[in-house]
Each structure stands twice: as structure tokens, then as C-alpha cells.
Amino acid sequence: MRQVICNAADLPAGEMLAANLGPMPIVVVRTEDGQLYGVLDKCLHMGGRLSKGRLQRAVDGRECGEYHEESGRFVLKCPWHGYEYDVRTGATLFDESRRLTTFAVREENGQIVAETNGRASA
Ligand code: FES
Secondary structure, X not given: OEEEEEEHHHOOOOEEEEEEEOOEEEEXXXXXXXXXXXXXXXXXXXXXXXXXXXXXXXXXXXXXXXXXXXXXXEEEEOOOOOOEEEOOOOEEOOOOOOEOOEEEEEEEOOXXXXXXXXXXXX
8 A cells, every 4th residue: 555645845854744544544754864754653552642742863872761872763752651662663662572563655756655564554
């Protein structure tokens, strides 16, 4: 499944937006370095809407949420109880094996397009 999400100009760097890819709620993120990512908009804990959460860039040597950050990754924090996810992989910071479904997101002809990667499910 492939779908246009929005015009590229509608998602500036450092922002995220909620969208639907078919029946699935997703969060599309453009990180401060301009990369695009998509994850399921449903926290692994109790289903909180991650699109209502906070996107932050971890800085080497500083604390990011409850974790000492070393990689400079971009972290999406659930607004309900604080689960934190690496937006690049969908993995929780506390357990790399617990991962959100991720989606391929790219810019095409001035539009942001999301696509399932073949494993997606709501
Ligand atoms: S629902 Fe996201 S941390 Fe609880």
C-alpha cells in the first residue's frame, strides 16, 4: 500500500504529523536533519497516540527522558506513560526487541509519500 500523506512543505524539519495509511494510523516524522520516517501511531504499552507525544533529539552525553543518550538519535515519547522510541527503527529505548511497525516514507515530486513495508498491521 502506498499513499500521499501531504505536500512536502507541510512537514518542516523537526516536526511530525498524524496520518492514515489505509486503515492504519501512522506518525510521519521529518527529523531536524531532514530525514523522513514513519511508525504506527499506537504505543506498544497501552495504545497511546504517539502523534500527541513529543519529538526530541538526543544530544550525546545528555539525558534523553530516563536514558543516557549516546547516539544522537531522534526520540518520540508517548504522552501517556512515557515510552520512548527511536523514530529511525521504531524500537523502544529500553528494549531494542520491542518495536513499532515502521513504514517507508519519502519525498516525491513535492509530496510526502508513505508505503507499507510488507509487514505492516494495525
Ligand atoms: S500508552 Fe504509551 S507509555 Fe503507556
